Amino acid sequence: MIKFEHVTKIYKNKKFENTVFRDLNFTLRRGQSIGICGANGAGKSTLTRLISGVEKPTFGKITRNMSTSWPIGYTSAFQSSLTGADNCRFIARVYGKKEDELLAYVEDFAQLGPFFRQPIKTYSAGMVARLAFGVSLAIHFDCYLVDEVTGAGDERFRHRCHEALIERRENGTLVMISHDFNTLREYCDSGAVMYQKQLHLFDTIDEAITFHQEKQSQS
Template identity: 40%
Template sequence: MIKIEGLTKYYESDIGRQYIFKNLNFEIPSGHNIAILGSNGAGKSTLFRLLAGSEYPNQGRIVTDLNLSWPVALTTGIHPQMTGRENARFIGMINGIKDLDAYVNRVHKFSDLKNKFDLRVSTYSSGMKPRLAFACSMGVDFDVYLIDEVTSVGDAKFRRKTKKELTKRSRVANVIMVSHEMDELRHFCDSAIVLHKGQMHFYNDLEQGISHYKAL
C-alpha cells in the first residue's frame, strides 16, 4: 500500500505560497498499473518526486511498505563526475544488489553505451544519460516502478527495447506512469488516478479515468 496522510505541498513565490496539495489524504491501491492524469500544473511531477523521496512535503507524510523506484530514466541520481560503470556500481550497492559485477554488466549491455560506459557522465549527450539511468533502474527488482515519459528516451531502437522491458516488468511488478501519450498508457496501465485542484480520484477502469481527464 501507499498511503498519503495529511499531505501539504507548496512552493513559495512572489505572490505567496502556491499550493499543489493541501491536507491531502489518499490511498493508492496496490496491485494496479496506474496512469497518472492531470492538466499541466496539476502536480503530476511533484507527486512523483514526493513518492520517490527526492522531495519532501511541507506537512504530512507518505507511508508505504513497498520498494518504490526513483522516477525511471530521470538522471537526478546519476553523478556527472563518475563514469557510467562507477554510477552503476554505486547504484547497485545502495540498492542491496549482491552480485555487483553481474548487475554492472547488465546495465552496460542494456544501455548500449559501449566504450563510453567508462567515460564520465559529464561527457555524455542528453540522450545517453537517461539511457544509463533507465538501464540502472531495470536492473533492480522494485515492487513499483515510477515511470515518467520514459519511452521517449533514446532513438527508435532503444525506445522499442525500453517498451519491451517495461512490458515484462509490468507483469511481475506494478507501474505508476505519467505520459501524454494515451496509447502508451493504454498499453501499460489498467487504471488511473486523475489529479485536479489538489485532489486525487482513482478509477479502477482506465477508460473512465481518461474520459474524466479529457472532460476537465
C-alpha cells in the same frame, strides 16, 4: 501498499505560498498499474516525489510498505565527471547490490559500447538516457515510477524498454505520468487525474483520460 491519509502539500517562502494539493486520501496496492493525467503545474511530479519518499507531506500521513523506484529514466543524478560504469558502481553500493551483476546488466541493456567506461560529460543526451534506463531497470522494486519518459534511442532499444516495463508491471506496481494518452493506455489499467488540488480516481484509464479532456476543454 502505499497509503495517503489526509495528505496536503504546501510550498512556501517569505513572499509566496503554493498549495499543490490538499487532503489526499488513496491507496496504491501491489499489482496495480495506474496512469496519472493532469495539466502542467497540477502537481503530478510532486505526487510522485511523495510516493517515492523523496519529499514529505506538509500535513497528513503516508504509510509505505513497498520499495519504490526513482522515476525511470531520470538522468539528473549522475556525476558527469565519472564514467557510466563508475556511476553504476556507486548506485550498486547505495542499494546494496552486487557491482559486477549490476554493471553487466546495464552494459548489456544500454548498449553504449566503449563509452560505458568514458566520463558521462562526453555522452550525447540519448546516451545518457540509455544509461539512465539501464540503471533504473537493473534494480528491482515493488513499485516503479515513470514520469513522462518511456523510451530513448532507436527502435530496437525502445522495444527493449517496452518489454522491461511490461515485465515490471506484471510483477509489481506501476505509476505512470504522461501527456501521451496512447502510452498511458498501453501500460495502465486504472487512472487518476490531478485537478483543482485533488486526485480524482477512476477504475479505467479511459475514464481518467475522458475526465481530463473534459476539464481541459472547459478551462
